[in-house]
Amino acid sequence: MAIDDLLDEHEQSERVRSWLRKNGVSIIAGVAIAIGGIAGWQWWQKEHSNSLAGANVQYQAVLKHLQDKDLEQAAKGVKALDEGKANIYADLAALQLAKAQVEAGKNDLALATLRGIKADPEFQPVIEQRIARLLLATGKYDEASKALGGASDSASLEIQGDVLMAQGKRDDARQQYEKALKTLDVAAPQRRLLETKVMDAGGTVTDAAESV
Incomplete structure (x- = not known):
């Protein structure tokens, strides 16, 4: 092996040792943090699993x-x-x-x-709908409408229609039912009931399908 090659290898070795002396602590710390992170994640998973089981x-x-x-x-x-x-x-x-x-x-x-x-935000509409239906059943119509807020999903629109029907406002109820039917999937199991409500309110299923 040539002297120049030996010197290059020696120089490279010294550079590696020097770099390790300067950065060794941070490397060890990084490895320790990584190991600690893995251990922490495993601990969290175990605790979360135990919590769910309980x-x-x-x-x-x-x-x-x-x-x-x-x-x-x-x-x-x-x-x-x-x-x-x-x-x-x-x-x-x-x-x-x-x-x-x-x-x-x-x-x-x-x-x-x-x-x-x-509840979590995605679950909250279900709670509000249950509250509105209960208020409707107990004759608290204004509170029932307020409980739904400005929700525009099919179920909330249908409940709004039910509230209006209970108040004798058939035309307004029909509009809500038609909006609900418009946003409801054609294969939804509750579609037939909603179509019946549209007709009971004086509308037709065809009108509901064409309404905006």
Whole structure:
């Protein structure tokens, strides 16, 4: 091997050692952080999985209380779920509790249960629709309309139509039903019922299909 090659190798080795001396600490720290990140992620997954498993057990307990018509214990179970991390189980349990409360004639409690749900934004419209339907059923028409806000999805428009029909405003109700039918998928199972509501309000399915 030529002397120049040896010198180049020696020089390169020295440069590597020098670079390691300057950057070794940051490299080790980076590796440690990466390892710590992986360990943290694995810990979070385990904790999240355990949390979901625990919430599922609590949710099943709520369903059992509801099956036994023990609304008081079911309400306590919903509260316990609401204080945990797995809010989807809390939301579902609260919806089931509200349904049972309505069936038991406890509409005020059902309203309080529904209004206490802190749902994710994508789940919130379902809660608002349940509230509006309950208010409609109890004759609180103005509150029912306000509960829907400015929602323009098919279900909300249909409920608005139901509110207007209950108030005797058939023409306004028909317009809401027609808008709802316009936004509803042709294969949706609830389409036939909505078409019937359009006709009951004095419209025709053809008019609804052509309306904007």
